[in-house]
Amino acid sequence: MNVPFLDLNRMHDPILGEINEAIYKVVSRGNFILGDEVFRFEESFAKFCDCDFAIGVANGTDAIELSLAGYDIGYGDEVIVPANTFHATAAAVSNVGAKPVLVDVLDDYTLDFSKIEESLTDKTRAIIPVHLYGKVCDMNPILDIAAKNNLKVFEDACQAHGAKYMEKRAGSFGDAAAFSFYPGKNLGSFGDAGIITTNDPYFADRVKAIRKQGQSKKYVHNFIGRNSRMDTIQAAVLNVKLKYLDEWNNSRSKSSEFLNNGLEGLVATPNSDSKRDDVHHLYVVRTEDREERDSLNEYLSKQSIQCGLHYPKPIHLQEAFSHLEYKKGSFPVSEKFSDTILSLPIFPYMKEGELSKIVSSVENFYSQK
Ligand SMILES: *Cc1c(COP(=O)(O)O)cnc(C)c1O
8 A cells, every 4th residue: 555645636526526617717818917706815813813815926935035125134134943844934035135044843743932032133033934834933932032122934835734722823923924835735736826914914915915016006016026926716715615624624633643643653753732733734754863864764665655754954054155154063853853843744634544554563663673
């Protein structure tokens, strides 16, 4: 039996009729960009996240960039970003002309808030906590530091659709939050799309203008914005899929619990915490060292269990960020994790046989060692 890393069809097959109908409506009307479905999705997603506003954009990276630009963060400014995240978080900061200042992460893979204050300078304008793998960062200490130092907070919630911290949804804590609807995310479209959530009406209007060439009315451009509009077809798909998101996330939780029970004592399993409801975008375990990780990965691949590495190299060791002049050793926790992490398959509606096969294969790997 093959265990795929992710099988989107298990979510889509039961609702394909509903999705096709929604797409057909858009096609027959011919309003393909920022159509009614986009505004309807913005309203539903804002409500889902306990927020006042949501602004649909072209992808998750743009959602971060437009959030920074919406508060005029750019050249000469510094922004705190975790060293262990997907490339796009740091790239978005660079793309608006600001400088990413990296901070190491905690044992739960999220931003180490105790190391933020030592990294602040008089140029620091914002913090981007990343809710990595579907776990919301410990937001209270981060929000306290931001308030004390007059910094904006932008949540990178691209892996955390529906996750909660103290009963509140991801995307409702910062000045703004960025979500991606890349097909493989917990809520994915049929192409690229993203959204920004916020409670700030002035910022929401500003971001709406930025996504449409700085335009207030047709051919009236008050400033130079850019093109980052959400497609109507993507919103039509997302309107259908949003109704099932909580159910899909619950299904991921059940699989995660099964794996936790089976794998405890063999590898370091993801920690849970009573303050947070994770949505298990990825199920990441850790081994003792790199050699063990690589041979476990190879062993599982031979058993037809598809795994991934998220991420094999921290931001500061990527060539793209060599100009920041960090060194090997700058962020020891992130470096250790990049050597020892392994993402096992997790997605909604995994079969018990698939989950048992993962557990027994990991058991077999360690019993023959
Ligand atoms: C996916 C992702 C992004 C970027 O989203 P895109 O839609 O691919 O641009 C940013 N940050 C994190 C943590 C992500 O996982």
